[in-house]
Amino acid sequence: MDEGLIAKNSPPPMRLNKGGIVPAFTPPPLPSDDKRWKIVNGTMRKNGFARHALIETLHTVQSSFGYLDDAAITFVARSLRVPLSQAYGVVTFYHYFSLKPPGKHTMTICSGTACYIKGSDKLIAAAEKRLGIPQGQTTKDGKISLMTARCVGACGRAPVVLTDGELCGQMENEPMIEQLERWAVE
Amino acid sequence: MTIEELDQIAQSVRAVNAKFDYEVNVCMGTGCLSQHSDQLKDALVKEVEAQGKNALIRRTGCMGLCAAGPLVLSDPDEILYQHVKAGNAQQVVASLGARPIPELQCELREHFDQQVHIVLENSGHIDPERIDDYIAHDGYRALLTALNDMTPNGVIRQITESGLRGRGGGGYPTGLKWNTVAKAPGDVKYVICNGDEGDPGAFMDRSVLESDPQRVIEGMAIAAYAVGASKGFVYVRAEYPLAVARLTACLREARRRGLLGNNIGNTPFNFDVEIRLGAGAFVCGEETALIASIEGRRGTPRPRPPYPAVSGLFGKPTLINNVETFANIAPIIRKGGRWFASIGSERSKGTKVFALTGKITNTGLVEVPMGIKLREIIEVIGGGVPGGHKFKAVQTGGPSGGCLPAEMLDIGVSYDALVKVGSIMGSGGMIVMDDTSCMVNVAKFFIEFCMTESCGKCIPCRAGTAQMYRLLTRICEGEGTMDDLELLVELSDTIKSTSLCGLGQTAPNPVLSTLKYFRSEYIDHIVHKRCLAGVCDIHAPLSETGAHQEVMA
Numbered sequence: 024m025d026e027g028l029i030a031k032n033s034p035p036p037m038r039l040n041k042g043g044i045v046p047a048f049t050p051p052p053l054p055s056d057d058k059r060w061k062i063v064n065g066t067m068r069k070n071g072f073a074r075h076a077l078i079e080t081l082h083t084v085q086s087s088f089g090y091l092d093d094a095a096i097t098f099v100a101r102s103l104r105v106p107l108s109q110a111y112g113v114v115t116f117y118h119y120f121s122l123k124p125p126g127k128h129t130m131t132i133c134s135g136t137a138c139y140i141k142g143s144d145k146l147i148a149a150a151e152k153r154l155g156i157p158q159g160q161t162t163k164d165g166k167i168s169l170m171t172a173r174c175v176g177a178c179g180r181a182p183v184v185l186t187d188g189e190l191c192g193q194m195e196n197e198p199m200i201e202q203l204e205r206w207a208v209e
Numbered sequence: 210m211t212i213e214e215l216d217q218i219a220q221s222v223r224a225v226n227a228k229f230d231y232e233v234n235v236c237m238g239t240g241c242l243s244q245h246s247d248q249l250k251d252a253l254v255k256e257v258e259a260q261g262k263n264a265l266i267r268r269t270g271c272m273g274l275c276a277a278g279p280l281v282l283s284d285p286d287e288i289l290y291q292h293v294k295a296g297n298a299q300q301v302v303a304s305l306g307a308r309p310i311p312e313l314q315c316e317l318r319e320h321f322d323q324q325v326h327i328v329l330e331n332s333g334h335i336d337p338e339r340i341d342d343y344i345a346h347d348g349y350r351a352l353l354t355a356l357n358d359m360t361p362n363g364v365i366r367q368i369t370e371s372g373l374r375g376r377g378g379g380g381y382p383t384g385l386k387w388n389t390v391a392k393a394p395g396d397v398k399y400v401i402c403n404g405d406e407g408d409p410g411a412f413m414d415r416s417v418l419e420s421d422p423q424r425v426i427e428g429m430a431i432a433a434y435a436v437g438a439s440k441g442f443v444y445v446r447a448e449y450p451l452a453v454a455r456l457t458a459c460l461r462e463a464r465r466r467g468l469l470g471n472n473i474g475n476t477p478f479n480f481d482v483e484i485r486l487g488a489g490a491f492v493c494g495e496e497t498a499l500i501a502s503i504e505g506r507r508g509t510p511r512p513r514p515p516y517p518a519v520s521g522l523f524g525k526p527t528l529i530n531n532v533e534t535f536a537n538i539a540p541i542i543r544k545g546g547r548w549f550a551s552i553g554s555e556r557s558k559g560t561k562v563f564a565l566t567g568k569i570t571n572t573g574l575v576e577v578p579m580g581i582k583l584r585e586i587i588e589v590i591g592g593g594v595p596g597g598h599k600f601k602a603v604q605t606g607g608p609s610g611g612c613l614p615a616e617m618l619d620i621g622v623s624y625d626a627l628v629k630v631g632s633i634m635g636s637g638g639m640i641v642m643d644d645t646s647c648m649v650n651v652a653k654f655f656i657e658f659c660m661t662e663s664c665g666k667c668i669p670c671r672a673g674t675a676q677m678y679r680l681l682t683r684i685c686e687g688e689g690t691m692d693d694l695e696l697l698v699e700l701s702d703t704i705k706s707t708s709l710c711g712l713g714q715t716a717p718n719p720v721l722s723t724l725k726y727f728r729s730e731y732i733d734h735i736v737h738k739r740c741l742a743g744v745c746d747i748h749a750p751l752s753e754t755g756a757h758q759e760v761m762a
Contacts, residue, residue: 179275
């Protein structure tokens with residue numbers, strides 16, 4: 024993380040309310056004019072800027088921006104008065120949060136048990152070979168991200184892939200590669 | 210809202226439905242939606258208008274038989290059509306009141322006849338986003354009866370009498386848990402519904418939340434009344450967007466009808482529910498980790514006691530039950546604990562929903578009475594292994610369960626029987642494997658899962674699963690030794706007895722059960738340097754193989 028982020032504008036030290044008066048808390052200003060920050064702020068306001076809203080808020084950031092960058096994590100941590108280390112710890116603990124921007128398109132291959140039994144490992148290998156990247160990464164041109172999921176709960180249709188979030192069941196190598204080809208030439 | 214008002218709503222829904230000559234239910238669960246059953250529904254609506262038939266086209270939740278989707282059920286003739294595409298809409302509508310279409314008809318009597326539906330009684334019959342549909346199927350009657358005619362203790366007595374045990378896998382008696390929370394001192398208490406269905410290969414909770422979310426909310430409200438809570442949380446995986454959307458709609462409707470909020474049913478009882486999204490951590494299915502996650506922290510478990518029943522969410526007494534457990538509550542209150550106890554086996558009452566997947570003909574969701582034989586589930590309801598392959602193993606209980614061979618198929622499914630043979634009930638995933646699966650590789654797959662999902666808090670789980678994975682990889686690559694097997698067993702014992710939470714304590718189960726029932730496959734890999742299923746890539750020089758064989762002989 025950028026060191027300057029932590030030192031600059033750190034909020035006043037908080038005192039626990041034990042007889043003393045806690046200074047009124049003013050949330051930090053929005054990082055930019057981007058309207059999506061208002062959505063993020065809305066989630067926090069709905070939860071009364073409570074600390075336990077951290078994961079909820081990070082979900083909103085991820086769904087609005089597609090990923091979480093340093094500026095976003097710092098803003099959320101400061102608004103909720105959570106130590107930056109804790110916010111960063113939460114972001115890296117949960118698989119769902121991503122620190123890197125996703126590609127234009129995302130191919131997610133389910134690697135749950137039912138899909139594995141029905142050969143999803145071969146699908147993953149084929150996609151990795153076609154794109155030339157390991158799972159969890161994005162192609163250099165930023166067009167396609169290749170991800171794996173721990174079961175999307177559509178085991179009845181295994182093996183399953185998600186093309187840009189849309190579920191396709193009983194997938195085979197060829198249609199999947201064809202989809203990747205279509206995205207690659209877009 | 211009173212019981213009379215519920216009756217009025219139910220009657221008006223029935224009156225509206227009675228105006229139609231036919232009802233056509235279109236499955237719009239995740240499985241069928243992925244095959245565009247939404248387009249099918251639109252096509253059916255258009256076609257009904259075009260042909261001038263007096264038919265109601267209804268969106269419903271999962272009908273269970275995901276392998277044959279998209280599914281359409283036409284009433285009152287109760288004809289089930291499978292693999293219906295939007296292009297078949299004209300045919301389907303024309304067949305209403307006429308001869309059924311033989312090429313689309315699904316004739317799987319034995320699949321459905323063996324099942325007993327309690328949790329899934331409404332799935333596939335009601336529109337999950339319309340609360341009135343649920344009310345017309347006796348919905349919220351149990352809640353209002355409990356609030357008006359029963360004491361909190363009376364509710365707990367019914368649940369205790371029913372013999373219901375936690376459906377998340379642990380099998381802890383639900384009545385006992387409720388009683389502990391009810392007796393715990395404190396004004397503020399919480400009810401949490403655990404919908405963090407992390408087991409790969411299991412989708413019961415997703416289906417229940419997608420098909421009949423009101424039932425879960427009603428169960429939570431009854432629980433809240435019984436233990437004295439006024440706030441609830443549903444913790445759902447973020448990977449289940451449809452379930453989250455339906456749950457959100459369902460909460461909105463319940464508030465609108467006054468079935469959530471203040472003074473429910475004109476009594477002093479207040480209750481509301483919030484949704485919390487999981488963020489992809491398997492360990493959050495463990496109750497203390499789940500609580501940490503709701504509190505906005507990393508999902509790491511903590512030692513118990515104190516149990517959540519005494520000190521849980523925000524340090525308050527908290528009741529945590531699984532989605533399926535809550536889904537069982539309303540029928541128990543409606544029909545009585547004794548009725549529920551009459552179903553199932555001696556120490557496991559009621560029914561269990563299983564997600565039947567893998568190498569099996571009828572993949573999908575089934576609900577069977579406890580005590581039914583595994584063989585019946587797999588061969589009769591599931592239709593056996595397809596493609597002329599041979600059944601090899603069935604894996605129950607997710608990554609922490611065990612793999613059972615064909616000889617074990619005659620045991621009855623119950624919490625205790627499965628533990629006795631080295632597996633667990635788990636949340637209800639049932640994955641069938643045939644002779645194309647290598648059991649050593651399967652064990653490696655599960656250990657890899659537990660290794661990556663270990664939260665890292667306690668050493669046996671964090672380091673132990675990594676070592677087990679290393680040993681299994683070696684065996685799969687043909688470089689293992691017989692000493693490795695002993696090491697695996699020793700390591701498993703350590704991990705089982707010293708890990709902090711259920712994840713670590715059960716992580717070695719797949720390895721131990723495959724070592725017990727499929728030891729010959731391990732020996733094949735180690736001594737003969739071969740994988741009979743052809744899954745593992747073993748490059749061993751032939752001469753060496755021969756030498757080992759001689760040693761063995």
